[in-house]
Amino acid sequence: MGLLVEDYRRIADAVAADITAGRLRPGERLPPQRAFARRRRIAASTAARVYGELARRGLTVGEVGRGTFVRAGAAEPALADPGGAPVDLQLNFPVLPTQSALLSASLATMLRPDVLAEALQAGGVTGTAAARAAVTELLARDGWRPSQILFTGNGKQSLAAVIAALVPVGGRLGVEALTYPVVRTICGRLGVTAVPLEMDEHGVLPDALRAAAVHAVYLQPVLHNPLGVTMPAHRRAEVVAALDVPLIEDAVYTFLADEPPLAALAPDRTVLVDSLSKRIAPGLTLGFVVPPPDLFDEIATAVRGGGWTAPRFAVDVAAHHIADGTAAAIQLAKRADAAARQAIAADRLAGFAVRADPRAYHCWWELPPPWRADTFAAAAAREGIAVTPAAAFAVGAAPNAVRLALASPPPDVLSTALDVLAGIARGTPDLSP
Structure with missing residues (x-):
């Protein structure tokens, strides 16, 4: 087994050397894997591992229906900092020129010594009564209202906590074939396999949900990132009917659209996740988790255990911005x-x-x-x-x-x-x- 591992890596090193030396040019298409295997006199499975290793190193990229190509430039982590591009x-992260004045006026009362003294106390995963009431009003729509809320430092922490709670190490999370890159990263860190689910112009296909052997499913039903798709009512009903595992519903873009959540159709098995990073600003963020009652304790434990509990100051500031109409x-x-x-x-x-x-x-x-x-x-x-x-x-x-x-x-x-x-x-x- 060790020799086989060494063989595919040695072949990958040789191809990588050709790319570095310019013998394989940026944009050039590599042969199909079977042709590569015949040319190198190796097994098709070894060729697949070579191509996988080249992609892992960021030297090649695969495209649906077209093949594998040498990258045109150095690979960057998904959604990396643009590196100072003008x-x-x-x-x-939308930040409007006018919103700083609104936030400044709203924050003024937070600077009173008595208010500030309260906000600087230790926080908990359930926030404060005032925060829960404010966030309930913020997230409520079309007759649906959160029954319980957990608070994290940001939306990414909310997703990490929910995935950690619902999917065991070595488990499988169903995701749309095109999905939020951070979810893929979280899965990798937690030892979870992201399983792609086929999509069409309306979102994930119900048949793909039925066929997937997964512990939970992560979906973006409203203004999907990156496609911008919003599930119509008939697809929402079909998706809920097809589900037999917990659903993680990412609602981060719902502040831009008046659409009912999937949580309204399947409240007993849907965990809704949202945050303030896009609603208000990336520097003033807070994550929310709305779990069904049966999953509340498990997810709350994951939030505490991961060190993802929101700071009390952020909770109080957010509650204030929501309550006074600034948000x-x-x-x-x-x-x-x-x-x-x-x-x-x-x-x-x-x-x-x-x-x-x-x-x-x-x-x-x-x-x-x-x-x-x-x-x-x-x-x-x-x-x-x-x-x-x-x-x-x-x-x-x-x-x-x-x-x-x-x-x-x-x-x-x-x-x-x-x-x-x-x-x-x-x-x-x-x-x-």
Whole structure:
């Protein structure tokens, strides 16, 4: 067994050396795995391990229906910091120019000595009565209201705690075939396998849920990241009927859309997760978990055990912003801002295959040939624009697309950047090393 491991790594080293030396150029397609196996006189299973090792090292990228290609540039972690790119269309944290004044006025009363003294006390996973009441009103919609709430430091911590509670080490979590990259990372850290579930234009397929042997399922039913898909009512009912394991519902973008949660249809087995990072600001965040009664203690234990309990100060500040209407005012302004940015994208990228919801802060661009996602991202980076190729979201082979996060640049900068990207897409790739 040790010899076989050494053999596939030695072959991967040889291919990697060809890439580094320029004998295999950026954008060049590798032969199909069976052809590679015949050429190298190795087993097909060994060829598969070689290709997997090259992808793990960030040297190649696989694309659905097209094959495996040498990357156009150095691999980066999924949704990494854009590294100082002048225009960030990679990370999606909307912060409006007017919201600092609103938050400052709201925070003024928090600075009273008696109020501050309370906020600086130790916190707990269930927050305070005032915070629970405020967050209940924040999350309630279409007749559904949270019955119990747990507080974490941010949405990522909420997801980590819920996955840790519901899926054992070595277990399996069903996720959409294109999913939030942080969930993949959390799964890797927790020793959990992310199992891709097939999707269509309405979201995850019910048959894929029925066929999956998993401990739990993670879904984004509203303004899916990266596709922008929102499940229609008929698909919601079908998904709930197909589920026989706990569902983790990511509601982080629901502040932009009035849609009922899946938790309203399956309250006994749905854990809803949300946060303030996009509703308000990434520097003033708080995570929420709304578990069914039977899972409350288990998830609360995971929050405590993971060290993910929210600071009392963050809980009190959030409760204050919600109770005095500041959070609602920012949310309303962000809805208008997202719609305006989508209108800019629709205008500047007219004629291209762009999938978008007019309420969302992101869109999904299926690139025209001969472009591939990684070569396009590299070309955009040379123009100072950071975009995210589909491989960052894919559990398995990636489609030939990029996600554009529209929230960060000022509108005039966004418009200019999209013009530049459209110009790149109308040209041809530069495949020089």
